[in-house]
Amino acid sequence: MNVQEQTGLKSEMLAMAKAAHDAARTLREAGNETKNRALNEIAAALRTRTKDILAANKEDISCAGLSGAMLDRLMLDDARLEAMAKGIEAIADLPDPVGRELARWQRPNGLDIARVATPIGVIGIVYESRPNVTADAAALCLKSGNAVILRGGSESNRSCRAIHEAIQEGLRAAALPQACVQLVATTDRAAVGMMLEGLDGALALIIPRGGKSLVKRVQQEARVPVLAHLEGICHVYVHQEADLEKARAIVLNSKMRRTGVCGAAETLLIDRTILNSHGLPILTDLKNAGCEIRGDQTVCTLFAEAKRACDDDWRAEYLDAIIAVKAVDGLQDAIRHIETYGSQHTEAIVTENSKAAERFLSGLDSAIVLWNASTQFADGGEFGMGAEIGIGTGKLHARGPVGVEQLTTFKYVVRGNGQIRP
Amino acid sequence: MNVQEQTGLKSEMLAMAKAAHDAARTLREAGNETKNRALNEIAAALRTRTKDILAANKEDISCAGLSGAMLDRLMLDDARLEAMAKGIEAIADLPDPVGRELARWQRPNGLDIARVATPIGVIGIVYESRPNVTADAAALCLKSGNAVILRGGSESNRSCRAIHEAIQEGLRAAALPQACVQLVATTDRAAVGMMLEGLDGALALIIPRGGKSLVKRVQQEARVPVLAHLEGICHVYVHQEADLEKARAIVLNSKMRRTGVCGAAETLLIDRTILNSHGLPILTDLKNAGCEIRGDQTVCTLFAEAKRACDDDWRAEYLDAIIAVKAVDGLQDAIRHIETYGSQHTEAIVTENSKAAERFLSGLDSAIVLWNASTQFADGGEFGMGAEIGIGTGKLHARGPVGVEQLTTFKYVVRGNGQIRP
Numbered sequence: 001m002n003v004q005e006q007t008g009l010k011s012e013m014l015a016m017a018k019a020a021h022d023a024a025r026t027l028r029e030a031g032n033e034t035k036n037r038a039l040n041e042i043a044a045a046l047r048t049r050t051k052d053i054l055a056a057n058k059e060d061i062s063c064a065g066l067s068g069a070m071l072d073r074l075m076l077d078d079a080r081l082e083a084m085a086k087g088i089e090a091i092a093d094l095p096d097p098v099g100r101e102l103a104r105w106q107r108p109n110g111l112d113i114a115r116v117a118t119p120i121g122v123i124g125i126v127y128e129s130r131p132n133v134t135a136d137a138a139a140l141c142l143k144s145g146n147a148v149i150l151r152g153g154s155e156s157n158r159s160c161r162a163i164h165e166a167i168q169e170g171l172r173a174a175a176l177p178q179a180c181v182q183l184v185a186t187t188d189r190a191a192v193g194m195m196l197e198g199l200d201g202a203l204a205l206i207i208p209r210g211g212k213s214l215v216k217r218v219q220q221e222a223r224v225p226v227l228a229h230l231e232g233i234c235h236v237y238v239h240q241e242a243d244l245e246k247a248r249a250i251v252l253n254s255k256m257r258r259t260g261v262c263g264a265a266e267t268l269l270i271d272r273t274i275l276n277s278h279g280l281p282i283l284t285d286l287k288n289a290g291c292e293i294r295g296d297q298t299v300c301t302l303f304a305e306a307k308r309a310c311d312d313d314w315r316a317e318y319l320d321a322i323i324a325v326k327a328v329d330g331l332q333d334a335i336r337h338i339e340t341y342g343s344q345h346t347e348a349i350v351t352e353n354s355k356a357a358e359r360f361l362s363g364l365d366s367a368i369v370l371w372n373a374s375t376q377f378a379d380g381g382e383f384g385m386g387a388e389i390g391i392g393t394g395k396l397h398a399r400g401p402v403g404v405e406q407l408t409t410f411k412y413v414v415r416g417n418g419q420i421r422p
Numbered sequence: 423m424n425v426q427e428q429t430g431l432k433s434e435m436l437a438m439a440k441a442a443h444d445a446a447r448t449l450r451e452a453g454n455e456t457k458n459r460a461l462n463e464i465a466a467a468l469r470t471r472t473k474d475i476l477a478a479n480k481e482d483i484s485c486a487g488l489s490g491a492m493l494d495r496l497m498l499d500d501a502r503l504e505a506m507a508k509g510i511e512a513i514a515d516l517p518d519p520v521g522r523e524l525a526r527w528q529r530p531n532g533l534d535i536a537r538v539a540t541p542i543g544v545i546g547i548v549y550e551s552r553p554n555v556t557a558d559a560a561a562l563c564l565k566s567g568n569a570v571i572l573r574g575g576s577e578s579n580r581s582c583r584a585i586h587e588a589i590q591e592g593l594r595a596a597a598l599p600q601a602c603v604q605l606v607a608t609t610d611r612a613a614v615g616m617m618l619e620g621l622d623g624a625l626a627l628i629i630p631r632g633g634k635s636l637v638k639r640v641q642q643e644a645r646v647p648v649l650a651h652l653e654g655i656c657h658v659y660v661h662q663e664a665d666l667e668k669a670r671a672i673v674l675n676s677k678m679r680r681t682g683v684c685g686a687a688e689t690l691l692i693d694r695t696i697l698n699s700h701g702l703p704i705l706t707d708l709k710n711a712g713c714e715i716r717g718d719q720t721v722c723t724l725f726a727e728a729k730r731a732c733d734d735d736w737r738a739e740y741l742d743a744i745i746a747v748k749a750v751d752g753l754q755d756a757i758r759h760i761e762t763y764g765s766q767h768t769e770a771i772v773t774e775n776s777k778a779a780e781r782f783l784s785g786l787d788s789a790i791v792l793w794n795a796s797t798q799f800a801d802g803g804e805f806g807m808g809a810e811i812g813i814g815t816g817k818l819h820a821r822g823p824v825g826v827e828q829l830t831t832f833k834y835v836v837r838g839n840g841q842i843r844p
Contacts, residue, residue, distance in 0.1 A: 029785065107804070111795055118787060204817045205817070225647060225816070246839075250840065365543075365833070367833055368834045370838065371837045372841070373836055373841040377836065384529055395627070395647075396649075396819040396831065397819040400833070409821060410821060411788065411822070412805070412821075413783050414791065415779075416794045417668075417794050418671060418795070420795075420796040421679055
């Protein structure tokens with residue numbers, strides 16, 4: 001890209017930012033009805049445009065030349081488009097996250113202070129090959145009153161553009177500005193760099209959605225706040241007072257229900273004293289379900305089919321049918337292991353001892369800690385929050401599932417009758 | 423600084439980061455009693471060490487060779503030290519912000535989900551010449567369960583070190599790790615750069631406290647989240663249906679109670695229709711109080727003593743006895759002006775018309791919006807939140823006064839009885 005092209009792209013991106021800023025102004029004061037109308041019209045447009053979207057997707061697929069999991073991420077079909085439309089309708093059905101009174105109190109001088117939820121402003125979303133992010137992210141931002149600038153992966157560019165056209169149709173039908181949802185049309189990577197710089201202060205927040213390398217790049221280069229999910233190295237700890245049947249069900253479900261989600265368990269910790277009683281049946285379940293077991297010395301001695309784990313295994317986010325298994329010496333040892341190797345995403349303890357459970361729940365500093373439940377509940381829908389844009393693993397603003405409420409900020413509204421400060 | 427010194431400083435800073443991380447672990451689980459004991463012991467130590475601290479401060483002052491406002495910022499005396507100690511005791515008296523149940527709900531499958539406040543972790547605070555920040559920031563972080571690494575300005579280095587010794591004495595008395603509050607001893611600016619890089623992931627948050635150039639540098643260079651107050655270009659809008667006496671009192675107080683605070687009004691907007699009835703007495707009040715008036719054409723015609731404002735005046739944070747004054751054509755014009763020139767900090771409307779007031783309160787996207795009250799209420803103490811570390815002007819995590827509650831994050835605690843995900 002030469003200097004002239006660079007300058008052209010830059011002014012194009014800044015024009016998008018300006019339009020988004022103005023659209024955000026309108027959207028901030030748009031009522032729930034208007035936003036819902038747009039969402040439902042977008043869902044309808046996705047259905048009427050199914051043919052065009054699938055044709056665009058077919059072209060993307062033939063150009064990308066992908067296979068396996070990569071192809072699966074990119075691929076759309078009737079069922080997936082219908083799921084996309086239904087997802088948007090479900091977001092419309094959520095209560096309006098904007099305008100909620102988060103707190104309200106009176107001061108002795110008579111001032112009435114309210115903390116009220118407001119949209120964040122303009123959000124930038126950078127994602128990879130999943131075209132459905134175009135619709136999901138747009139819908140979540142719209143519902144929370146934020147304008148959004150989307151930048152999808154180059155391999156899904158045609159699909160994203162076709163979906164974006166449906167979104168534009170929905171916005172028009174609800175008389176909302178087209179710039180509420182903009183898609184960066186160019187596949188030039190320089191556009192991402194410009195977004196990470198914040199587009200002259202226009203972007204209030206960047207959300208990366210994709211693999212670890214994308215998220216790392218965004219976290220390292222962004223000059224604006226980032227809300228991101230980096231890794232889910234989730235643990236299940238089977239405590240010596242665990243109920244055997246609960247432990248078997250929870251470990252199997254945490255690991256094997258779906259192995260590719262961030263809430264899937266990656267490491268199993270078992271108290272040394274119950275290796276024979278609990279460890280063996282649990283490992284047998286996993287093995288029978290097709291899971292590879294990588295154990296420490298003790299586990300490998302106990303279970304002949306286990307491979308020997310190396311240090312990297314304790315830090316691995318397999319996202320696959322593999323589990324690292326370690327024998328531990330009680331609760332403190334388990335906590336220490338999780339603190340050392342974990343990613344502060346989601347951890348579960350299985351025990352009938354409530355004191356041990358509470359020590360685990362309070363002792364760990366992960367976004368989600370569970371007692372006697374599967375780590376696969378780490379999901380906005382399962383939390384009752386509706387759709388989510390991801391699971392935040394940072395400490396600021398939001399942690400855990402990021403749904404429409406987490407895409408808002410707040411302001412203080414103070415009502416007085418002439419008060420001045422002494 | 424040569425390469426060897428650079429490497430030495432780096433390993434020193436990383437050792438501080440490691441110690442802070444471990445201290446944060448202890449502090450996270452420290453109860454309110456322990457934290458309060460430390461705070462009260464710190465207050466006591468500040469009092470017993472008054473002589474040493476004032477001697478150190480005298481040395482700082484003689485070396486710095488400052489005068490006026492700069493000197494005033496650096497200077498300590500008995501009264502200021504006593505205020506510092508009292509401030510810390512007041513922080514001890516606040517309810518524990520850690521462990522608060524922010525929300526709790528049940529899911530149809532029986533899962534019990536609680537959102538619980540937790541400390542953020544290790545916070546870095548970079549400040550300038552005010553030595554009291556050493557004590558205030560340490561106390562706020564301690565109360566909220568966070569370890570802190572402090573880096574004060576070089577001109578207040580001796581004062582900060584003397585105050586830090588009192589803090590260490592208090593921590594010892596409460597049997598808390600010394601590394602809960604660490605002070606970067608070197609005045610080398612490279613240390614700040616290392617903090618902005620996050621000290622290998624140890625810092626969860628950076629808070630700059632100081633002038634605009636410090637805050638801008640931190641915002642531009644930090645690789646970790648920043649909680650900052652950039653500018654307070656606060657507006658008072660006197661609406662055509664304003665009560666005259668309220669308007670006079672609120673404008674005078676907003677501008678002149680203290681001109682150097684971020685909540686001080688910098689621009690006054692008055693509806694054109696009430697310039698004679700309200701504008702004249704308000705401007706006369708300001709003039710009599712020693713305030714310089716910079717008006718637009720209309721205001722200068724109305725009020726002979728006003729100087730002519732240029733475009734920069736609408737963007738000025740004077741922090742001084744100067745006010746920019748503009749005649750506007752009603753509510754929408756006022757909102758447009760504030761959106762164009764404001765810093766989204768604090769704005770007030772004076773009116774007896776509740777509809778106009780509500781349109782102003784909902785139409786503006788500032789951290790604090792007030793109706794019939796002085797902008798100088800933009801303060802954690804006035805909000806009933808206790809001491810604050812500043813007023814956040816960003817959109818993420820916290821806006822407005824940042825007190826101990828805003829120095830916490832949260833996690834989800836999920837209690838089940840064997841639930842697995844279908």
